[in-house]
Amino acid sequence: MKISKISIYQVDLPLKEGSYSWSTQTFSAFDSTVIIVECDSGLIGVGETCPLGPSYLPAYAEGARVGLAKIAQGLIGEDPIQIGKINERMDELLKGHPYVKSAFDMACWDILGKATGQPVYNLLGGLLQDKVTLFKVVSRQAPDAMAAKLSAYQDQGFKQFQMKVGAGANSDIDRIFAVSEVLRSGNILAADANTGWRQHEAIRVVKAVRDVDIYIEQPCLSYEECLAVRKHSDHPMILDECMDDLRTLIRGYNDSAMDVINLKINRVGGLTKARQFRDLCVSMGITMTIEDTWGGEIATSAIAHLAHSTPKGYHFQSSAFHEYHSLEIASGGPKIEDGYMIASDRPGLGVTPNMDVLGTPVSVIK
Incomplete structure (x- = not known):
């Protein structure tokens, strides 16, 4: 099984209560990134990464999408259920930025579960x-x-x-x-x-x-x-x-x-x-x-x-x-x-x- 296509999506998540405040920060919605990984076998996997604004941790939503696009080309043709190898490859393609890699790793676990007929837990x-x-x-x-x-x-x-x-x-x-x-x-x-x-x-x-x-x-x-x-x-x-x-x-x-x-x-x-x-x-x-x-x-x-x-x-x-x-x-x-x-x-x-x-x-x- 090989990865044949990777699609990256942006979506805003509005809050039911109108806003969310912590420390000195307040947001009414959070910018999330969703990734869909398609395989030549027909299986797909989904992942998501949503930094809590740009100044909470060394992570920001736009960076997640740029980073995912950066590493995606190097992951086409890889076997997504070889998750250890996938993580090694992501580290070769991009140093640091764990919040970027999280979405792709999550999608690979989703594919592994579907390939084996098992819930991820x-x-x-x-x-x-x-x-x-x-x-x-x-x-x-x-x-x-x-x-x-x-x-x-x-x-x-x-x-x-x-x-x-x-x-x-x-x-x-x-x-x-x-x-x-x-x-x-x-x-x-x-x-x-x-x-x-x-x-x-x-x-x-x-x-x-x-x-x-x-x-x-x-x-x-x-x-x-x-x-x-x-x-x-x-x-x-x-x-x-x-x-x-x-x-x-x-x-x-x-x-x-x-x-x-x-x-x-x-x-x-x-x-x-x-x-x-x-x-x-x-x-x-x-x-x-x-x-x-x-x-x-x-x-x-x-x-x-x-x-x-x-x-x-x-x-x-x-x-x-x-x-x-x-x-x-x-x-x-x-x-x-x-x-x-x-x-x-x-x-x-x-x-x-x-x-x-x-x-x-x-x-x-x-």
């Missing part, structure tokens, strides 16, 4: 969880508005939450107190600064909310700053943006820098490398949030398959990004019910792209 380790625990994001707003949203989400059956902070220590302390007051017994809340605090601000916050039952997520930009905050706090710590390679993961383990890590598929380069990351975490006893930066039904399906194949004791929570959008880019996305999601058991990722929504490709490589 079977290929990633088997169905170790029947359903995937979700967390709901509480976008950054005024404290009372955030508290009201969390109450509404609890009524919908969600039990784990990530509130967005990082816009200033004083206002964030107020936000944490307001939201935590309406958190129901047994539910879980994290305050995610998305690198938005300076070290001195983060230390002020964790001291001010010392008695609040809350996780603190990625308070500062650098690993070193987060480690310093960790030493001033009794709160469980989640590290996210700085966990970008296996070396940092091992360093964090040796430094006892975190209690949970956030594993984002496109930040590490796709499902292949995310599985490596996941398996090392399990070997070292590290619990994970498994998600991606953003995306629609395709990216969310990849999240669900990786989470389904992760031992329950090491899986903290995941995101279902497609539930935040008013546009369906593919059918067959994970089903959501009572704070959980379940991936399709169809071969591959189980999704079918909605071509009427994707429209005309921005690039076609044959």
Whole structure:
């Protein structure tokens, strides 16, 4: 089986609630890139990469499409189910830029699943969880508005939450107190600064909310700053943006820098490398949030398959990004019910792209 055609699509994902705010950034829609890989056997695979704006990580939507077009010509004629070789070839064609390669790697796993008649979770380790625990994001707003949203989400059956902070220590302390007051017994809340605090601000916050039952997520930009905050706090710590390679993961383990890590598929380069990351975490006893930066039904399906194949004791929570959008880019996305999601058991990722929504490709490589 050989790759015969690669099509690249751009689609904007508008948000149901109108906007999404975290740290100091606000968006009303996210620019996503979808790739469709066609084979001479007739099989097709789909992948998606959706950076969270251009200044969140070293990744941006236009760069994803340019990068994919750059490597696509060198992948025509390759066997997509030889996924290790595909990843080696992508690294030969383009140094770095893991968020670019993630979409193509995802599409190859989709093809492998279809070629073998297996859902991707079977290929990633088997169905170790029947359903995937979700967390709901509480976008950054005024404290009372955030508290009201969390109450509404609890009524919908969600039990784990990530509130967005990082816009200033004083206002964030107020936000944490307001939201935590309406958190129901047994539910879980994290305050995610998305690198938005300076070290001195983060230390002020964790001291001010010392008695609040809350996780603190990625308070500062650098690993070193987060480690310093960790030493001033009794709160469980989640590290996210700085966990970008296996070396940092091992360093964090040796430094006892975190209690949970956030594993984002496109930040590490796709499902292949995310599985490596996941398996090392399990070997070292590290619990994970498994998600991606953003995306629609395709990216969310990849999240669900990786989470389904992760031992329950090491899986903290995941995101279902497609539930935040008013546009369906593919059918067959994970089903959501009572704070959980379940991936399709169809071969591959189980999704079918909605071509009427994707429209005309921005690039076609044959």
